[in-house]
Amino acid sequence: MNTANEDGRSEIEDLLPWHAAGTLNPREAQSVQAALASDPELARRYELVREELAQTIHLNETLGAPSPRAMAALFAKIDAEPVRSAAPSINLAARIREFFASLSPRTLAWSAGAAALAIVLQAAVIGGIVLKEQSAGSYQTASVSGSASGEGAYALIRFQPQASAAEVTNFLETNKLSIASGPAAGGLYRVRIAATKLPAADLDRRVQSLQSDKVVGFIAPTD
Amino acid sequence: MQTTSDEVLIGRIAGGDRLAMQVLFARHHVRVYRFVLRMVRNEATAEDLISEVFLDVWRQAEKFEGRSAVSTWMLSIARFKALSALRRRGEEELDDETAAAIEDHADDPEVALAKKDKGAALRQCLTRLSAEHREIIDLVYYHEKSVEEVAGIVGIPEATVKTRMFYARKKLSELLKEQGIDRGWP
Numbered sequence: 001m002n003t004a005n006e007d008g009r010s011e012i013e014d015l016l017p018w019h020a021a022g023t024l025n026p027r028e029a030q031s032v033q034a035a036l037a038s039d040p041e042l043a044r045r046y047e048l049v050r051e052e053l054a055q056t057i058h059l060n061e062t063l064g065a066p067s068p069r070a071m072a073a074l075f076a077k078i079d080a081e082p083v084r085s086a087a088p089s090i091n092l093a094a095r096i097r098e099f100f101a102s103l104s105p106r107t108l109a110w111s112a113g114a115a116a117l118a119i120v121l122q123a124a125v126i127g128g129i130v131l132k133e134q135s136a137g138s139y140q141t142a143s144v145s146g147s148a149s150g151e152g153a154y155a156l157i158r159f160q161p162q163a164s165a166a167e168v169t170n171f172l173e174t175n176k177l178s179i180a181s182g183p184a185a186g187g188l189y190r191v192r193i194a195a196t197k198l199p200a201a202d203l204d205r206r207v208q209s210l211q212s213d214k215v216v217g218f219i220a221p222t223d
Numbered sequence: 224m225q226t227t228s229d230e231v232l233i234g235r236i237a238g239g240d241r242l243a244m245q246v247l248f249a250r251h252h253v254r255v256y257r258f259v260l261r262m263v264r265n266e267a268t269a270e271d272l273i274s275e276v277f278l279d280v281w282r283q284a285e286k287f288e289g290r291s292a293v294s295t296w297m298l299s300i301a302r303f304k305a306l307s308a309l310r311r312r313g314e315e316e317l318d319d320e321t322a323a324a325i326e327d328h329a330d331d332p333e334v335a336l337a338k339k340d341k342g343a344a345l346r347q348c349l350t351r352l353s354a355e356h357r358e359i360i361d362l363v364y365y366h367e368k369s370v371e372e373v374a375g376i377v378g379i380p381e382a383t384v385k386t387r388m389f390y391a392r393k394k395l396s397e398l399l400k401e402q403g404i405d406r407g408w409p
Contacts, residue, residue, distance in 0.1 A: 014385045023369040048406055055345040056364035066256045066270045074274040084239030
């Protein structure tokens with residue numbers, strides 16, 4: 001590869017962590033996506049980034065949460081603060097935001113309605129898959145008679161925002177995945193990837209292979 | 224159901240709305256706590272610090288201008304509080320060598336297991352990064368902050384954000400290599 005291409009790759013490569021986290025603007029995300037499609041080495045390096053992303057989330061999620069003592073301490077301090085004037089002094093930007101939040105102009109209603117419809121459709125498709133699988137007993141072995149049994153191997157997954165409901169459906173069916181719960185905060189779904197528990201190494205391999213699918217924004221093994 | 228935005232909550236907090244403060248706290252305190260905990264590495268200190276962070280939010284809400292996301296603003300406050308606490312404690316950030324020496328469990332069973340499990344090895348290496356590298360990895364991967372937002376929180380130019388992220392990832396690869404896992408990069 002020549003120097004110009006290396007420089008181009010380097011610039012794109014610098015953006016990979018943000019692409020994996022979904023925090024690039026649409027133009028940058030498109031550039032990265034195009035480069036990934038045409039450069040196998042870059043795509044391989046992107047998989048390393050995704051591994052880092054998954055394990056960083058895993059690590060942070062094991063840190064636990066503060067005890068109720070933190071909230072009690074905070075509000076004890078707030079109670080000790082001087083009482084504020086009853087008339088709120090909200091800055092202009094906040095006033096504008098609150099003003100729009102309180103109104104339902106037709107344009108806002110239409111766009112919100114369209115967005116809500118898209119979400120409902122996607123949820124309906126996913127929900128349909130779950131029900132279908134539950135009723136048909138798909139992807140279950142004799143050792144796992146009920147979906148609530150908790151048996152099986154699971155992963156947390158977030159789909160790419162641009163993935164259509166049809167693509168998600170196809171991805172789930174092709175890979176014989178079933179959605180166990182979700183979406184949780186951050187658009188995460190818990191999916192069952194095998195009817196029985198898998199050894200950690202096998203689970204990692206399976207998750208890694210799923211990572212390469214274009215509809216997957218983030219995936220990591222979970223209990 | 225419509226969720227009140229963080230910005231609207233901050234506007235209400237500026238007006239002395241205690242309930243809005245409770246909502247904002249409930250929404251963000253776990254992430255802020257984890258960010259601080261990864262910096263100070265002490266749960267009791269982290270708990271004390273998050274109440275200080277949210278007290279600052281209460282006090283400064285009126286000055287919030289909405290130039291960044293509320294979560295970004297809170298992480299900036301949290302970072303400042305954590306660094307101040309580290310200075311007070313006389314425990315300046317550990318350099319790479321010291322951190323590695325403290326957390327180098329060369330032959331213990333945990334490391335042996337980590338060699339078999341790449342994910343566990345990666346997590347262990349993440350804890351062995353310097354404070355500066357841990358911080359940027361967490362902000363980008365866990366707190367989902369853009370280049371611009373990280374620059375604002377850490378107080379460095381955007382180009383430096385990308386460079387620092389590159390070196391943090393490079394260090395991670397080196398630590399993995401020490402554990403016998405060669406990622407073929409950089």
